[in-house]
Amino acid sequence: MVKPFVPQLVYVEPRALEYPLGKQLVDKFEGMGIEIRQTTSHNQIRNLPGENHFQKYRTAKSTLVVGLRKTLKFDTSKPSAEYAIPFATGCMGHCHYCYLQTTMGSKPYIRTYVNVEEIFDAAEGYMRERAPEPTRFEASCTSDIVGVDHLTHTLKRAIEYFGESEHGQLRFVTKFAHVDHLLDAKHNGHTRFRFSINDDYIIKYFEPGTSRLSERIEAAVKVAEAGYPLGFIVAPIYLHEGWKEGYHEMFEKLEAALPAFAKRDLTFEMIQHRFTKPAKRVIEQNYPMTKLELDESKRKWKWGRYGIGKYVYTNQEQEDIKDTLGSYINRFFPEAKLEYFT
Ligand code: SF4
Numbered sequence: 001m002v003k004p005f006v007p008q009l010v011y012v013e014p015r016a017l018e019y020p021l022g023k024q025l026v027d028k029f030e031g032m033g034i035e036i037r038q039t040t041s042h043n044q045i046r047n048l049p050g051e052n053h054f055q056k057y058r059t060a061k062s063t064l065v066v067g068l069r070k071t072l073k074f075d076t077s078k079p080s081a082e083y084a085i086p087f088a089t090g091c092m093g094h095c096h097y098c099y100l101q102t103t104m105g106s107k108p109y110i111r112t113y114v115n116v117e118e119i120f121d122a123a124e125g126y127m128r129e130r131a132p133e134p135t136r137f138e139a140s141c142t143s144d145i146v147g148v149d150h151l152t153h154t155l156k157r158a159i160e161y162f163g164e165s166e167h168g169q170l171r172f173v174t175k176f177a178h179v180d181h182l183l184d185a186k187h188n189g190h191t192r193f194r195f196s197i198n199d200d201y202i203i204k205y206f207e208p209g210t211s212r213l214s215e216r217i218e219a220a221v222k223v224a225e226a227g228y229p230l231g232f233i234v235a236p237i238y239l240h241e242g243w244k245e246g247y248h249e250m251f252e253k254l255e256a257a258l259p260a261f262a263k264r265d266l267t268f269e270m271i272q273h274r275f276t277k278p279a280k281r282v283i284e285q286n287y288p289m290t291k292l293e294l295d296e297s298k299r300k301w302k303w304g305r306y307g308i309g310k311y312v313y314t315n316q317e318q319e320d321i322k323d324t325l326g327s328y329i330n331r332f333f334p335e336a337k338l339e340y341f342t
Pocket of ligand 1 (some may be wrong): 090092093094095097098099100143144175210269
């Protein structure tokens, strides 16, 4: 069982101490005897301990930076929401195929932003522009926010903030089961709490440092019982020997565990495994022993954002995935909504 994240090293921007959360976090980490260093900017953490890239990467993944979010212009976040709301960047997990490997490049450390009220004010502006249409905010575009939230409670504040808002909705996804502090948040049904799930084989070999499937399912049951609208992202869907049985077992376990009322308002999102050439280089550098299949010749090339091509499964494999997983969802969760396959 993976324990809740505790940083081994903390950096703090001096201005973060002007905010109650910044002060509170520094007091907490001092009390825990964790080394705290000053940094002028959360974008410029240098001299991380470690003798080589491999060690420095691992140190970074257990380093937390307490800073301010300076850019309050939100990115768009299609297809699951209108905007990405930035409370944190980075993740302590070690998923080999993590999308952050390339987007964060040389800065794999975890950043938490303490100017939460300013982030809410910016969200308010976006909601006003679209009102009376609802505006959905995705809180896990640049991090697994649940993984760090037992320390910061920023997500909990956001859940309650959107719980009170008229037009705002919050969504996030996690591979962590440390949800207990979120169960009593006053969400008013405005937050969709999603878990990223995969079959046991994939979690075992490619998602070190995250909660196991049974733990995620257990947490999902608690979240459903707390009245949250619930969702699951099956991602990345990865073809391995026995994948049909693996995913069947995953859905079977999920169906057996979830209470009947939770199955009535469920969403599923399906994302196939993909990689880019730069991502492949980073994965091979950070996880040289990985069993992850990254053979371009077995994949279909597809134009991606920013002109960087990505390698996805062939058309036939994609059809097979859609048919197989789609039929499992229909069978086990006939009332659920399959939002998209990409
Ligand atoms: Fe990346 Fe999510 Fe794994 Fe964290 S849990 S390493 S964000 S894929």
